[in-house]
């Protein structure tokens with residue numbers, strides 16, 4: 149059957165690839181004007197603290213509201229922006245947007261919320277990044293401890309000296325640093341020793357089967373204990389069921405994030421969710 153259809157499947161795949169390439173090129177072109185036309189939006193995904201059962205932080209995940217194509221997820225344009233260098237300006241926008249949101253919450257019931265932003269290696273190439281973050285915090289009068297920065301592994305294995313210096317400056321400001329997607333890739337323990345890390349986010353791939361797969365549970369337990377002994381808090385990514393949440397509670401995991409609590413949503417939706425859902429104790433309640 150494969151032989152029979154060989155020719156057609158081949159054509160199907162090349163057409164698919166061409167379509168994708170065309171879409172890629174068009175998106176890349178449209179990215180040039182996306183910032184000035186204000187087409188990016190940050191969605192926020194709440195993180196539940198298992199010690200207090202409070203939501204007092206949220207991860208900011210960027211989406212591109214494309215005028216013709218609708219909402220585009222980050223995996224479709226972040227890599228393009230990294231190649232073209234536009235990621236620098238996009239990252240600066242993310243920093244400003246997160247600080248603006250924190251400022252908007254400052255005097256209300258969400259005054260104790262933190263926001264975690266994602267930064268890729270290419271963004272740390274920008275020598276001005278730390279200054280930019282400091283300017284944004286000052287401009288919006290936001291306390292640095294309200295901001296978290298999530299970093300993926302490339303930051304710890306490329307340009308190590310420079311990145312360590314950048315991250316130290318950021319940490320000295322009071323910004324919290326998190327290692328994202330821990331457990332995939334090299335996951336070297338040296339990151340925990342050589343960089344000022346506050347949080348470790350265990351990758352979703354370890355959480356998905358944690359209640360059935362003993363190996364995933366053993367790894368998560370060991371990483372959690374190790375992190376705790378080093379004074380690092382543990383966040384579990386991709387929690388989708390109550391069983392996973394209970395399991396992670398028993399492992400002494402600190403924070404859970406995932407569709408069980410909420411998908412990433414617009415800020416106004418998050419505000420409604422936190423106000424209306426009795427499950428969440430408001431962070432500012434006495």
Ligand code: C2E
Pocket residue numbers: 193208209210221222223226242265266267268298328329385386387388405406407408412
């Ligand atoms: P990430 O930082 O590891 O973010 C977690 C991803 O998992 C998000 O995908 C989130 O929507 C998704 N997720 C959360 N909970 C669940 C769950 O329970 N189940 C499943 N299946 N998925 C879940 P998203 O929003 O598509 O973001 C993908 C990646 O794009 C992020 O991975 C991050 O690396 C990158 N990214 C997002 N926003 C930014 C940004 O502002 N700047 C940069 N440089 N990268 C960003």
Ligand code: MG
Pocket residue numbers: 207266298328
């Ligand atoms: Mg992240």
Ligand code: MG
Pocket residue numbers: 328329349351385
């Ligand atoms: Mg992650």
Ligand code: MG
Pocket residue numbers: 329
């Ligand atoms: Mg990821």
